């Protein structure tokens with residue numbers, strides 16, 4: 048299968064197999080009508096409530112309230128999430144509830160009436176640039192699907208005579224029938240990809256809603272393009288968009304598009320906290336390059352006192368785990384805080400408070416192979432000045448940071464030859480390092496997911512956040528993205544990454560963790 052070509056800064060659209068499009072706000076300008084209908088509904092309802100309870104009336108905000116609580120979400124879910132933001136809790140009721148019933152469904156049905164009235168009065172406007180773009184990628188041979196939380200989607204497509212532009216449609220009616228969760232859950236995007244017989248990572252998605260880019264990102268789409276119709280560029284990026292455009296005309300003719308820089312996590316701290324909401328964070332931290340600057344030799348990477356104090360402070364309020372490529376005992380000693388979780392050898396070896404202990408069930412079988420590979424490497428590299436062979440329990444790092452440029456190929460060749468002779472091992476990369484690890488489907492991402500489940504943190508009350516700087520941390524970013532967690536890349540993120548935010552360096556990491564600790568202290 049052809050892999051979408053991702054150059055360092057650009058992505059070639061036509062190398063994807065398919066494009067999946069949201070309707071309201073992407074293909075048609077109906078988001079405005081939805082917003083107006085919600086505004087009419089809630090202003091009337093909230094003023095009735097204010098009168099009834101002799102409370103202050105606070106009008107519906109068509110910008111903030113719409114984009115945060117309603118845009119892209121299924122009808123009843125939107126009612127629930129907006130009312131909850133105003134501390135109004137209504138019974139769900141039944142979808143058949145009449146529009147004057149004071150239930151979630153009743154209010155949702157009232158909004159539908161208002162929306163239909165607006166459609167009848169104002170008609171539906173299409174974005175001509177979107178239609179032109181969809182036509183052009185279909186001509187180029189890509190498959191297309193439409194996804195929408197709206198139960199009006201098929202009707203609207205028919206009204207604007209655009210049904211023929213899509214090989215598949217998944218709308219709010221399908222979602223209800225098939226029991227698919229609404230955005231920001233990934234279900235309807237995954238279903239659309241399966242109807243197109245295309246793996247999500249071979250497709251791009253185009254969405255204008257925060258819940259929508261998050262859903263596409265969690266579904267694992269190869270490229271998520273946010274359309275900024277509401278001045279929310281940073282928010283779209285933070286919710287999982289790789290690229291943000293103002294209009295699909297910018298994609299014409301379909302070719303290479305530039306990736307946006309990730310939002311900086313300290314600068315976007317308030318937004319990030321808003322996304323956290325009432326959830327408790329669970330913090331996962333890589334060591335080298337994240338908690339300590341990269342230095343010439345592994346043994347010189349010492350944690351400074353300020354970072355140690357920040358970690359200890361944070362660990363008083365939430366789960367903190369160090370997930371490192373280093374040997375577990377070594378990284379635990381370097382960090383030196385008792386009540387943390389330590390995952391070493393890229394997650395093969397884990398310990399933590401209250402007797403938490405896990406060694407990958409098959410890892411021990413690889414010890415003789417690792418011993419033999421280590422001996423081989425040491426023998427072959429004995430005469431290469433500057434090379435360092437670092438043995439961890441379940442991995443071997445061959446460092447070439449101090450090796451002269453002219454000798455690096457010798458190191459590369461020696462590692463390649465040793466891994467060739469030990470097919471039970473696989474080679475991974477990193478910062479000036481070649482690593483050999485057991486040939487098992489296990490990595491930092493799987494270790495983090497294992498930890499979330501083992502610690503009973505795999506639920507909606509917890510938001511996992513992973514900070515890392517290197518190739519092996521991408522596995523964790525991907526795993527968390529699929530679970531609605533957050534990845535924060537440390538360093539210069541000018542390459543494709545599954546993280547949603549970035550921090551410049553370890554100093555910024557310390558300040559970020561400190562602010563998080565401060566917020567949790569304030570919340571208690």
Ligand SMILES: O=P(O)(O)OC[C@H]1O[C@H](O[C@H]2O[C@H](CO)[C@@H](O)[C@H](O)[C@H]2O)[C@H](O)[C@@H](O)[C@@H]1O
Pocket residue numbers: 333334335336337340341342343344345346348370371372373374437439444446448477478479480482517519
């Ligand atoms: O997952 P991590 O905690 O980031 O560990 C990844 C590797 O980090 C170490 O090597 C890196 O940091 C060294 C010290 O700054 C640097 O000299 C080296 O070039 C980097 O690759 C560690 O020594 C390895 O075992 C880890 O796998």
